Amino acid sequence: MVAAIKNxxxxxxxxxxxxxxxFGFGLVIALRAISDLPLYQTEQTGYPHVxxxxxxxxxxxxxxxxxxxxxxRWAAGMxxxxxxxxxHGAKSxxxxxRFNTDHKVIGVQYVVTTFIxxxxxGLMAMLIRAExxxxxxxxxxxxxxxxxxxxxxxxxxxxxVIPVFAGLANYVLPLMIxxxxxxxxxxxxxSFWMLxxxxxxxxxxxxxxxxxxxxxxxxxxxLSTGAPLGQSFFNLGVQFAGASSIAxxxxxxxxxxxxxxxxxxxxxxxxxxxxxxxxxxxxxxATPFIAGVQFMVLFDRALHTNFFDFxxxxxxxxxxxxxxxxxxxxxxxxxxxxxxxxSEVISTHARKPIFGYRLMALALxxxxxxxxxxxxxxxxxxxxxxxxxxxxxxxTLLIAVPTGIKIFSWLGTLYFGKIHTYSTAMLxxxxxxxxxxxxxxxxxxxGMVPIDIHVSDTYFIVAHIxxxxxxxxVFTIFAxxxxxxxxxxxxxYDEKLGRVHFWGTLVGTWGTFIPMHWVGMDGMxxxxxxxxxxxxxxNLLISAFAFxxxxxxxxxxxxxxxxxxxxxxxxxxxWRANSIEWQVSSPPPIFNFTEIPRVVGGPYEYGIPxxxxxxxxxxxxxxxxxxxxxxxxxxxx
Amino acid sequence: xxxxxxxxxxxxxxxxxxxxxSAVMVQINWDGQQASTAAPKIDHLLNVMIVxxxxxxxxxxxxxxxxxxxxxxxxxxxxxGEPIHGNTRLEIAWTLIPTIIVLFAGGYSWKVLDExxxxxxxxxxxxxxxxxxxxxxxxxxxxxxWSEGELHVPVDRQVVFKMHALDVxxxxxxxxxxxxxxxxxxxxxxxxxxxDKEGTxxxxxxxxxxxxxxxxxxxxxxxxxxxxxxxVDGLDQKLPEPMMKVLEDTTTENPPALGAGGA
Numbered sequence: 001m002v003a004a005i006k007n008x009x010x011x012x013x014x015x016x017x018x019x020x021x022x023f024g025f026g027l028v029i030a031l032r033a034i035s036d037l038p039l040y041q042t043e044q045t046g047y048p049h050v051x052x053x054x055x056x057x058x059x060x061x062x063x064x065x066x067x068x069x070x071x072x073r074w075a076a077g078m079x080x081x082x083x084x085x086x087x088h089g090a091k092s093x094x095x096x097x098r099f100n101t102d103h104k105v106i107g108v109q110y111v112v113t114t115f116i117x118x119x120x121x122g123l124m125a126m127l128i129r130a131e132x133x134x135x136x137x138x139x140x141x142x143x144x145x146x147x148x149x150x151x152x153x154x155x156x157x158x159x160x161v162i163p164v165f166a167g168l169a170n171y172v173l174p175l176m177i178x179x180x181x182x183x184x185x186x187x188x189x190x191s192f193w194m195l196x197x198x199x200x201x202x203x204x205x206x207x208x209x210x211x212x213x214x215x216x217x218x219x220x221x222x223l224s225t226g227a228p229l230g231q232s233f234f235n236l237g238v239q240f241a242g243a244s245s246i247a248x249x250x251x252x253x254x255x256x257x258x259x260x261x262x263x264x265x266x267x268x269x270x271x272x273x274x275x276x277x278x279x280x281x282x283x284x285x286a287t288p289f290i291a292g293v294q295f296m297v298l299f300d301r302a303l304h305t306n307f308f309d310f311x312x313x314x315x316x317x318x319x320x321x322x323x324x325x326x327x328x329x330x331x332x333x334x335x336x337x338x339x340x341x342x343s344e345v346i347s348t349h350a351r352k353p354i355f356g357y358r359l360m361a362l363a364l365x366x367x368x369x370x371x372x373x374x375x376x377x378x379x380x381x382x383x384x385x386x387x388x389x390x391x392x393x394x395x396t397l398l399i400a401v402p403t404g405i406k407i408f409s410w411l412g413t414l415y416f417g418k419i420h421t422y423s424t425a426m427l428x429x430x431x432x433x434x435x436x437x438x439x440x441x442x443x444x445x446x447g448m449v450p451i452d453i454h455v456s457d458t459y460f461i462v463a464h465i466x467x468x469x470x471x472x473x474v475f476t477i478f479a480x481x482x483x484x485x486x487x488x489x490x491x492x493y494d495e496k497l498g499r500v501h502f503w504g505t506l507v508g509t510w511g512t513f514i515p516m517h518w519v520g521m522d523g524m525x526x527x528x529x530x531x532x533x534x535x536x537x538x539n540l541l542i543s544a545f546a547f548x549x550x551x552x553x554x555x556x557x558x559x560x561x562x563x564x565x566x567x568x569x570x571x572x573x574x575w576r577a578n579s580i581e582w583q584v585s586s587p588p589p590i591f592n593f594t595e596i597p598r599v600v601g602g603p604y605e606y607g608i609p610x611x612x613x614x615x616x617x618x619x620x621x622x623x624x625x626x627x628x629x630x631x632x633x634x635x636x637x
Numbered sequence: 638x639x640x641x642x643x644x645x646x647x648x649x650x651x652x653x654x655x656x657x658x659s660a661v662m663v664q665i666n667w668d669g670q671q672a673s674t675a676a677p678k679i680d681h682l683l684n685v686m687i688v689x690x691x692x693x694x695x696x697x698x699x700x701x702x703x704x705x706x707x708x709x710x711x712x713x714x715x716x717x718g719e720p721i722h723g724n725t726r727l728e729i730a731w732t733l734i735p736t737i738i739v740l741f742a743g744g745y746s747w748k749v750l751d752e753x754x755x756x757x758x759x760x761x762x763x764x765x766x767x768x769x770x771x772x773x774x775x776x777x778x779x780x781x782x783w784s785e786g787e788l789h790v791p792v793d794r795q796v797v798f799k800m801h802a803l804d805v806x807x808x809x810x811x812x813x814x815x816x817x818x819x820x821x822x823x824x825x826x827x828x829x830x831x832x833d834k835e836g837t838x839x840x841x842x843x844x845x846x847x848x849x850x851x852x853x854x855x856x857x858x859x860x861x862x863x864x865x866x867x868x869v870d871g872l873d874q875k876l877p878e879p880m881m882k883v884l885e886d887t888t889t890e891n892p893p894a895l896g897a898g899g900a
Contacts (some may be wrong), residue, residue, distance in 0.1 A: 005816075025846035141848075142850070142851060143848040146845070146847075146848060147851075153881065214848075215845065216845050219844070220805075220844070222804070222805050222806070222822060223805040223846060223847065232711060258752070310822040310823025311823075314823075315823070316806065316821050316822050316824070317821060350708070350718060350722075351710070351716070351717040351718045352717070352718040352719070353721065353722050355722070355723050355724075356719065356722075356723035356724075356727075356728045357722065357723065359723070359732075360726050366690060381808065381817045381818050382819045383819045383820075383821045383824060386754075389750070390747055393743055393746060393747070394740075394743045397740070398736070398739060398740075398743055400739050401732060401735050401736050401739065402647065402695075404735040405728070405731060405732055405735075407697060408700075408731040409728075411697065411700045411701055411704065412723075412724075412727070414701070414704035414705070414708060415642070415704055415708060415721075416708060416718055416719040417704075417708050417718030417719075418708065418710035418714055418716060418717060418722055419704065419705060419708050419709050419710055420710050421709065424825065431703070433697070433701060434697070434698070434701065437694060437697045438694070441690040441693060441694060444686070444690070444742065445683070445686050445690070447747055448682065448686065448742055448743070448746040449747075449750050450675075450678070450679045450682055450746055450749045450750050450753060450815075451679060451683055451686065451746070453811075453815065453816060454679055454815040454816075454817065455681070456817055456843070457810075457817070457844060458843065470732055487799045490719065514707075518667065521667040521668050521669075522667070522668070522812070523841070525810070525842070525843040526843075527845045527850065528850060528851035529851050530851040530852060531851065532839075576715070606717040607717035607718050607719055608720045611720075633639070
C-alpha cells in the first residue's frame, strides 16, 4: 500500500486528488472562518468550497499520476530518473492505463477516450430528439433540456472533435514526417491526461445543485454569470481542455518544424502534416481567448469582478466578441485536420497525386489568416456596431474561396485516377465532399447579413453546424479511423460492417439535418424544448432519422472492438500508400524506425515509375538516391 | 488531356440540373408568410442565392459522379492513375470564379441591407422591454403608454423599435417580418420594420434566456392606423418605474446608424 502511494500511478493519483481537494476545501473554509464569514457560501454563483477543490483535485490527480514527476525533480535539483523507456510503448492493454510517453500509445488513448465522450454526447442527442419528437414537453422539463443540449455540444466540441483529431495526428504525424516521437513526449502525455479531467468536470456538473450548465455551449453572459453552480464546472472544464489543446498544438508545431526527416522540405510534407501545422497555428493563438473569457465569467460569478455586469459598468457584448474570437477559428480547428485526412485518403484510393498540392497547402494557410477576421458574423443581430457587419460579411464570404479550392482539388484528384471504393475510409471521404459542399453553401447564405437576420438562432443554424461538424468533421474522423485502423491495431476491420455503418450514417445524417433547414426558415427557433404544433410532423421525421443515425453507430463500435481483437492481421501497407507511416510494420516498432528514413520526393507520387517518397532503412544505396530524387522533385508544376 | 473529357456535356448536365433544382426550390416559400417591406427583398436575395448554390452544387455533383463512373478501378486492377500534378489555368479559374460569385453575393447583400434599414421620416417609435420571460411595449408618443404581452403597430408605416433587456439577453423576432435583433442589457438596440400586411403574428424570443425561453412569446397585431390609434388611446397603464429607469440609463443608441457619427 505504501509503495502504491509512493510510486506514480492510479493509487497515488487518487491520493493526490483527495489530498489536494481536501487542501483546497480546507483553505476556503479556514479563510472564511478567520474572516468571520459563514463557512459555506451557497448562493448559486458562489460555492467557493466546491470551486476551489474542483481546481486543486484534478491538479492533485495529475501530480499523483506522475505527470509532473520528472519536471518537479529537475526543478527541485533532485537527481532525475534516467530515461529507461519504461514509460514508452505498450506491451499489454494495461500500459494504456498508465502515464505513457509514447506518441502511439497516447494517440490510441486519445482516440478511445474521445470516442467514449462521443457516445455520451450522442446519448444526450438521442434524449434531445426524443423530447423534440412531439411538440410540448414529455420526457424532460425545460431546465433539464437546456442542460442536455449544452452538455451535448460541449462534450462533442471540447472533448470529442477537437481532441480526436489531436489523437489521430499524434499517432500518424510523427510517423509521416519520419520522427521517432513527438518533440516533447512528457508534455504530450500531460496533454492527454488533462482531457478526461475536462470531460469529468463537464459531466460531473449534472451532480451540482441546480443541475448541469444550461446556458448553451456559447455560455453568453449575463445568462451564464447568473446561472447555477454547474456553469462554474463548464468554466473550469474549458481550462483543462484548452490547456490540453494548447500544449498539444505547441508540441505539433515544434515537432513539424524541427523533427522532419532529412529531405522532407515543407513542399514534401503530406497534406495531413500541413493541416495540423495550420490547425496548431490557430490553436496556440486563439484558444487563450476562450480560456480567458471563461475565467472572466468564473471571476464574475465567484469574485464579483463585473466584467460583464451591465449594472456595474460591465459590457455584455464584449463577452461575445472575445468568445467568438476563439470560437470562430475553432470551427476551422475542427475542420482543417479533417481536410488533411481526406487528402490522404482520396489520393491513396484514387491512386493519383493530389491535384494542385501547393495551392492546397496555401489554401490551408489562407483559411488560417481569414478565420481570424470573421468572428463577428456570429453577431449580426447581437446589437454590435452596425458598420462592422459589412466587412465581416465580406471576409466571411471570401473564406469560401480557399475552401472551394480544396473541394475542386479533391475532385481534380479523382480524374484520370483508378478510384477504389472498397475501403470504408474512401466512402466517408467521398461522402464528406457532398455533405460539406451543402454545409458550405448554407454557410455562405448565413454569411449574408439580410439572410442571417432572418435565420439567425433558428434551426437553420442547427442544420448548418451539424452539416459541417457531423457531415464534415465527423465524416472525416470516421475516414481517418478506418484508414489508419490497420496501422494502429495491426488488424483489418470488416468492410461489410463498415459499409452498413457508412450508408446508415449517410442516410441518418441527411434525414436528420436536411429538414432542420426548412423548419428553421419557417420560424422554429433553436434551443427550445417546446415548439409550435405546425413543426410537429417534421420534427417526428427528424427524430426518426436521428435514432437511425444513433443506432448505426453501434455497428461501428462492434466492428472496431471485434476487429481489434479478432480481425485478420494487417500487412504493413494494406492500402498500397506512399507516405512513410505505411512503410513500417503495423503497428510500428517502439521507436518507429530502426534508422531515420531519408525523404527523396513528394508524398503522392502515384503513377510515376520508380518514384519514391522516402528511402527506408536497408533500402537502396547512396548511388541510387540522386536518380530517385531527380524523377520526383516537382509537384504542382 | 482535358480534351478527353466530355466537358461540353458535363456543363450541359450541370446547367440542366441547376435549372431543375432552381425551378423547384424557388417555387417553395421557404421563409413563410411575408408581412413587411423587408420580407420580399430578403426572400428575393435568398432565391438568387438558391440559383447560385444550385449551380455550385450541381457542378460539384456532376464532377464527382462522372469521375466515380468513369475512373472507377476495375476489380483486381492494381495499377496507378495518371501522374497529373495540377493545372495552373484550372486552379486560377476555380480561385477567381468563386471569388467573383461571393463578392457579387456580398455586394448584393449590402444593397439589400441598406434598403431594409433605410430610415424614413415620420416613423413610429416603440420601446420594447424584455425580461425573463415576458415582453412589454411602450409608446413614447403617448407619454409611455404601456402594453404587456401585446404589440400593436399600424400597417404601412415605418416602425423603429428601441429595445431594452432588463435581465439577460433576449432576441426579438417576428418571422413574417424577417427582422431579428437582440435585446441587450445595458444598451439600447434598434430595429426598423415597415409592416405591410394586417393580421396577427407571433413575436418569438430567439436568444436562450433560461428555462422559460421556449414559451417567451407575445402577440403582434398589425392593423389600420385608425384602429391602432384607438388601441393606444385605450392603454391606461403608464410605464412601470424599473423600465423608466432603464430608459433613462440607456439613452445612448447602440449601434449608431451607418454614417451617423458612429461610423
